[in-house]
Structure formats: structure tokens, C-alpha cells
Amino acid sequence: GENVEQHPSTLSVQEGDSAVIKCTYSDSASNYFPWYKQELGKGPQLIIDIRSNVGEKKDQRIAVTLNKTAKHFSLHITETQPEDSAVYFCAANKEDSSYKLIFGSGTRLLVRP
């Protein structure tokens, strides 16, 4: 079945540096790729998403890129701040045929002040 792999599992960066988290998916029919941020004691919160008809999407310090041929997508956070510290999950979905989000295993990001 569909699988999403996410790397790295932990990432530590200095405040102000960039952070990149990568995911690969197995089902070429997947066409919707959201990223969620989970802070301690809270549920996953959507931070950005991308659909397969575009290759890149940006929202202030956050960007996501998608390579459909290679079946991978990445989250880029620039000018990281301590409040970016959280667990980040990627997910994939076949938007026209399924409600199910298939999640990656998560990346714990620590931004050191």
C-alpha cells in the first residue's frame, strides 16, 4: 500500500539557519501533500500544502517543493526561530479518490537560540 518516508527523524539548527525536511511517497497517484506542525500537547496543525499541479509553494518563511518524477517533496524553513521548534509531519493523499492522509514518521526540529 501507500507509504511515506520522512527524513531526518531529528534536526537541530542554530537560530537563523535554514531547515529542510524531506519526504518520499510510493503511490504515483498521490496528488495532495500537506505539512503539519505539532507542538507539545496539541494536535497537528496544517502549515502549508501543495498539489501536484505545481512544483513549489511559498508562504513567508516556509516553502514546499514537489518533484513528481522522483516522488519526493520537501519542507524548507528559512530564518528559523525558537518557536519553530516542534514535530513536523508530511503526508500524502490521493485527493480525487480517498479521504485518507498517509503520514510520514515525523521530524523533531530543535532551533537553538
Next chain:
Amino acid sequence: EPEVTQTPSHQVTQMGQEVILRCVPISNHLYFYWYRQILGQKVEFLVSFYNNEISEKSEIFDDQFSVERPDGSNFTLKIRSTKLEDSAMYFCASGRSGLVSTQYFGPGTRLTVL
């Protein structure tokens, strides 16, 4: 900003007991979901629900699980006879529309089965 809420935040139960986990989705949303996350594992889809019917379920969602929208605001997940392996964080989510829709997650209920 409207949020999905879940109660209780933590539920402890004995093996074999029934539990009901409760969720209040965002008010104008029509699609509802349950996911779970066993400690150290991925978030896994359980079920989606629309118009008082299950629209999709995973192989995890067997006969011991059921979902219900008992009134206009609540959405519940019932586990009939809990097992040790049901211990997990259970997340409720809701979406405004169906297949092409962002899913908004609640804070989760941590279920511990002893």
C-alpha cells in the same frame, strides 16, 4: 479561530472495557475523521464519516470500532472491548468539504488500556 476540540484529554481504562472518545468538529464542517498514533509510530487513518455514514475506513477499523454523530455538534469513536494494543493517541479531524479539503486536527485523546 475555530478549532476541533476533544474530550477527555486522557482516558485510562481496563482491558475489555468500552470507551467513547468525543470530538466537537469545527461548526460548518461536514466531513469527520479519526486517526490514531501509537507511541513511537506514525499517525494512522482509521475512518472518515459524512452524512451519517462511513465513507472510508482502514483495515484497523474492525468490528470493535464504531463512529457516531449523535447530535449536531459531537462526533464520537467507540471502542467496544479495549485491548492493550489500543493504547494510543486518538486524533479527531474535520473538513469543510470532501475529497478536496484540508483536514483540521484536534489536540487528541491519549487512551491508556491497562
